[in-house]
Amino acid sequence: MPKIITPLTAAQVKNAKPKDRLYKLADGGGLALWVKPNGSKVWRFSFNGENGKPQTLTLGAYPLFSLVQAREWRDEQKRKLALGQNIKRVKVRTAYTLEKIACEWHEKWRKDMAEKYTVQVMRNFERYIFPVIGNRDIRQIKTIDVVECLRIMERRGIADSLRKTKNSLNLVFSYAVGSGLIEYNPVLQIGKQVFEKPKNRHMAALPPSELPLLIDFLEQRNGFANPTNRLKITPTTRLAIYWLLLTMTRVQETALARWDEIDEKSGQWIIPAERKKERREHIVPLSTAMKQILQQARELNVNGVYLFESYNYRSHINKEAPRMAMQRAGLETTAHGLRSLARTYLREELNIDNDVAEKLLAHSLGTKTQTAYNRSELLKERGEALEKWGNVILTMMGNSQQA
Incomplete structure (x- = not known):
């Protein structure tokens, strides 16, 4: 009889202490928080690859990625596996990855923008875009790939961040077109009607x-x-x-x-x-x-x-x-x-x-x-x-x- 795994709580994740050796806290569905002896914590997803052999995919560190975000990412990977997609892709040449091109664009773009805004743009990339398609060859990224990333933000109910991230991605791909790397911008096809309109829109306020x-x-x-x-x-x-x-x-x-x-x-x-x-x-x-x-x-x-x-x-x-x-x-x-x-x-x-x-x-x-x-x-x-x-x-x- 398979072992029943009790899902983690936010408090367990936050309070997990380092031990002499690397250990993991399982959340279920293949997701686990790995705690290293130095105190750092990393989210990983375990699954069976095409050949039936166990494989692991890494999301990133906690608390950069919360328990809720890690679960959303795990569910996204499971959905892709169900569709027959290979989520354990071989890394492409670094020069052509979306993350590399996005960082190159960001370095030039941020010079004329407020620092706080540029930091927020990169933070959203690191949370929602790079873990999913950051290591993909930008020449092979299609509209559906971008939409799938933004869907994660839609499910979290962060409509304003979704809109801003989509706009920033549009600038990244436009930069890639202008640089001769790609022929068309896949973000241009993503209209407002693709995502649900938020039911309640509160007045934005600074903390x-x-x-x-x-x-x-x-x-x-x-x-x-x-x-x-x-x-x-x-x-x-x-x-x-x-x-x-x-x-x-x-x-x-x-x-x-x-x-x-x-x-x-x-x-x-x-x-x-x-x-x-x-x-x-x-x-x-x-x-x-x-x-x-x-x-x-x-x-x-x-x-x-x-x-x-x-x-x-x-x-x-x-x-x-x-x-x-x-x-x-x-x-x-x-x-x-x-x-x-x-x-x-x-x-x-x-x-x-x-x-x-x-x-x-x-x-x-x-x-x-x-x-x-x-x-x-x-x-x-x-x-x-x-x-x-x-x-x-x-x-x-x-x-x-x-x-």
């Missing part, structure tokens, strides 16, 4: 750990220093993004913000009810950081009606401008996602009370009576929270006196 990266972009320093035209940001768009971040308001509220809504005497920005999604007036206490942004905005447009004027000073800034600027820089966030970033940082890093954080987002906390009560009671707390948040931003900017 708090990537807030310094956003500030580097706004300050045009480190990886964003001496930017190409693609990565440059206009002074008005830069200030608008800072305002979105500091005030935690919606992009349309920032884009339409007017100078007559700023009450300098009380130190408040009063957004009228007709401009709020909730149809309630919303008060934003002005922090030190916000006041510095206002000072710079006034210097940019002395006689304007709006805080952030369009390039021709005839209207307000386009509400898409912040999102487009950040995405050109490879920052995977929407303007709305800045609200989520700020709320997460306030709760997790600054320990701001949940009710205060919700009111900063203009979210209702209960009945009309409770809402009116909370509006007056939490104004002081909201001001203190925004001041702390503003100080975080100013510190990351490296200048607490001037934005």
Whole structure:
């Protein structure tokens, strides 16, 4: 009777300790995690080849490949075996492998792109493309081969990464065509209809750990220093993004913000009810950081009606401008996602009370009576929270006196 193998858990994989000799933890279906004496862990898939002899295929190291990813890869190999495909291919000349050509393209392409974006592109290649077809001769790769790789991403529900990886592969194969290596680009035939449209699309947001990266972009320093035209940001768009971040308001509220809504005497920005999604007036206490942004905005447009004027000073800034600027820089966030970033940082890093954080987002906390009560009671707390948040931003900017 065959031995029953209990599938591994994520905790078992993570906590597997090295021993004096190499050993494996079987997950079932031929997949196993091999743990080396030096502590490194590698996923391998065992199967019977065409001649019936046992063979092994290596995916890659843990944690670069998670347990879920390893299982998806194993299932993909089993499907290919069922179709009669030879998954244990003889390596082709390194000069013509997809991985070699992709790395060659990436080295040239990344010079004009944001470092964070280029790293993400290569990371997706290493996770989803190279383990499956990276050692294949690029001259023999067909559309179906690329689709099979992208299907793995589709099953994981990472539609945005799938789209970006497909676009990057399109550039790789176009580079190969231009270099005379291949006659046609197999990615060109892969339309949007090939993959399922995601049922729910959440607003993309940066994790708090990537807030310094956003500030580097706004300050045009480190990886964003001496930017190409693609990565440059206009002074008005830069200030608008800072305002979105500091005030935690919606992009349309920032884009339409007017100078007559700023009450300098009380130190408040009063957004009228007709401009709020909730149809309630919303008060934003002005922090030190916000006041510095206002000072710079006034210097940019002395006689304007709006805080952030369009390039021709005839209207307000386009509400898409912040999102487009950040995405050109490879920052995977929407303007709305800045609200989520700020709320997460306030709760997790600054320990701001949940009710205060919700009111900063203009979210209702209960009945009309409770809402009116909370509006007056939490104004002081909201001001203190925004001041702390503003100080975080100013510190990351490296200048607490001037934005």
